[in-house]
Amino acid sequence: MNVETQTQRLRIVVKVGTSSLTHDTGRLNLHNMDLLARTLSDLEGMGHEIVLVSSGAIGVGATKLGLKERPKELRMKQAAAAVGQCAIMHLYDKLFGEYNRMVAQILLTGEDVDAPVRAEHLHNTFESLLELGVIPVVNENDSVSSAEIETGKCKVLGDNDTLSAIVARLVGADLLVLLSDIDGLYDADPHGNPDAKLIHHVDAVTPELRAMAGGAGTWRGTGGMQTKLNAAEIAMAAGVDMVITNGARVEDLYGIVAGEDIGTRFSAGKRAK
Numbered sequence: 452m453n454v455e456t457q458t459q460r461l462r463i464v465v466k467v468g469t470s471s472l473t474h475d476t477g478r479l480n481l482h483n484m485d486l487l488a489r490t491l492s493d494l495e496g497m498g499h500e501i502v503l504v505s506s507g508a509i510g511v512g513a514t515k516l517g518l519k520e521r522p523k524e525l526r527m528k529q530a531a532a533a534v535g536q537c538a539i540m541h542l543y544d545k546l547f548g549e550y551n552r553m554v555a556q557i558l559l560t561g562e563d564v565d566a567p568v569r570a571e572h573l574h575n576t577f578e579s580l581l582e583l584g585v586i587p588v589v590n591e592n593d594s595v596s597s598a599e600i601e602t603g604k605c606k607v608l609g610d611n612d613t614l615s616a617i618v619a620r621l622v623g624a625d626l627l628v629l630l631s632d633i634d635g636l637y638d639a640d641p642h643g644n645p646d647a648k649l650i651h652h653v654d655a656v657t658p659e660l661r662a663m664a665g666g667a668g669t670w671r672g673t674g675g676m677q678t679k680l681n682a683a684e685i686a687m688a689a690g691v692d693m694v695i696t697n698g699a700r701v702e703d704l705y706g707i708v709a710g711e712d713i714g715t716r717f718s719a720g721k722r723a724k
């Protein structure tokens with residue numbers, strides 16, 4: 452039996468944050484995006500099924516519009532997201548196309564995953580796309596759903612760490628990988644604590660672990676480690692392993708998929724899927 456036939460084929464959700472998709476200037480990090488498209492296309496070629504959850508709409512839109520900073524006003528955020536989402540998908544379509552892969556855009560609101568009928572349609576759409584060999588690219592429908600955040604009318608997503616875990620649960624993924632601007636979860640935020648140590652394995656999200664997790668590291672990030680722990684809880688409860696790793700080393704995805712000790716792995720253990 453050759454290596455190819457021995458390899459377990461996994462359904463993998465990969466989430467990439469704004470800080471991995473852009474430079475500090477706010478402009479798209481073309482090198483990283485190309486590497487991401489190439490690596491995910493290759494993993495798909497190895498027989499894995501891939502769903503990409505991509506942030507970046509607001510940040511990229513704000514830069515494209517020439518705004519001096521990330522907008523604070525809701526309507527400007529929503530306008531920026533509408534511009535940025537379009538730019539990001541255009542580039543993904545182009546980059547994945549170079550590697551002979553097709554992408555599809557799925558934009559979600561809280562209502563879409565909460566309402567059973569909508570969730571079922573969504574599930575069927577994901578299944579069909581994966582069956583067709585298409586790589587779905589998911590983001591929150593920021594131009595619509597930020598309104599929910601203000602009115603509080605329905606369950607809010609608000610950050611893509613949580614969204615990616617909900618998507619992983621919805622598609623019955625085997626693995627969720629969060630590509631961040633840092634190597635994983637440390638016992639304190641390394642930006643203020645140079646002696647902080649990387650935690651390699653987590654079996655349960657405890658209050659002690661929560662106390663170690665701080666907020667976002669840069670103006671481009673949302674949520675920091677707090678939202679990643681929320682995601683871990685959702686993923687683990689659904690029987691999905693989750694890994695946090697550095698988006699600057701996209702090729703580490705090969706090792707993570709092979710079960711190597713990279714980043715921080717949250718093991719779902721025996722919890723049934």
Ligand SMILES: Nc1ncnc2c1ncn2[C@@H]1O[C@H](COP(=O)(O)OP(=O)(O)O)[C@@H](O)[C@H]1O
Nearest residue numbers: 468631632637639640663665667668672673675
């Ligand atoms: N305990 C911790 N371990 C690692 N990073 C932490 C911790 N607490 C807070 N952080 C911050 O979380 C940031 C990563 O999250 P975030 O800013 O949302 O970026 P991204 O969207 O790229 O994941 C890190 O840059 C770091 O400053």
Ligand SMILES: N[C@@H](CCC(=O)OP(=O)(O)O)C(=O)O
Nearest residue numbers: 469506507508509610611673
């Ligand atoms: N949906 C938003 C991103 C929300 C978010 O969680 O951002 P990030 O911390 O960069 O993953 C956007 O596309 O700008």
